[in-house]
Amino acid sequence: MATLYTQQTKNIEKTWLLMSVFFIIIIFLGFIFGQIYGNPSILYIFVAFSVVMNIVSYWYSDQIALSIAGAKPVTREEYFDLYNVVENLAITAGLPLPRIYIIEDNAPNAFATGRDKDHAVVAVTTGLLEIKNKTELEGVIAHELSHIGNRDMLVSTVAVVLVGFISIFSDMLIRMTLFGGNRRDDKEGNMLFMVLGIVLSILAPILATLIQLAISRKREYLADTSGALLTRYPEGLASALEKISKYEQPMIHQSTAIAHLYIANPFGSDGVGKKLGGLFMTHPPIEERIKILRSM
DSSP: OOOHHHHHHHHHHHHHHHHHHHHHHHHHHHHHHHHHHTOTHHHHHHHHHHHHHHHHHHHHHHHHHHHHHTEEEOOTTTSHHHHHHHHHHHHHHTOOOOEEEEEOOSSOOEEEEOSSGGGOEEEEEHHHHHHOOHHHHHHHHHHHHHHHHHTHHHHHHHHHHHHHHHHHHHHHHHHHHHHOOOOOSOHHHHHHHHHHHHHHHHHHHHHHHHHHHTSOTHHHHHHHHHHHHHHTOHHHHHHHHHHHHHOOSOOTTOOTTTGGGBSSOTTOSSHHHHHHHHHTOOSOOHHHHHHHHHTO
16 A cells, blocks of 8 residues: 555655666767767766766755746745744644745746755745735645655656756757767768767657656645645645636746646646646646545
């Protein structure tokens, strides 16, 4: 039977799997790159880079995610009510008080990040604070604290860095394959690796995105349920999600790299937002989440 502890173990395993796949993809790209230019040292550079990026993604991915989101740390004096809600729920959940960040954005949204519960961060938008009453805010914060308790954010935040760098490297590869010089003399072999390099540079970001999407949507259902149990009031989160879903405009700093961290689609709920968000859908339908919460 699945428990909170088995979920935590699975998320740690997913993180190691994600890092391993990233390592393999980068090494493979480095091998192709080296063959195209007839320079084996390129492979060694790629290997070193993949090792460094795995380390960076584990230790600093939370800061990278916060930077992409445009989040800023705040004090208790600045947001006293928010601090009280986070602190009370953290005590109830048996978690250390996470660092609290604010995103200056009218779109109501929130996310949690950090490598473990002792280095956790909760970030909320100013728009969320404007449209939420206390029970709704508690529902959202409880959801984010549940991600921390379930260790969802470890694998989710690591994915931000690794997927982004796979896309950057694939773009470098296709540009240098098409326009670079100093290729090896074996024209037939070079042409073969050029074609393979172009194909891989196209497939690599797609594969990276699939890895990102492989971070199960079940984590959102689990966080919804855990959050509802934490507040003992499922309607608070259900009502919050309902209000969030009605906001149509995208966030100012929305990015596909961190879209899966948010409690809801950061691209908005209008036509364009739905299409963009649908391409990188890492959340279950918000209507379904509301239905489940209201059936609890």
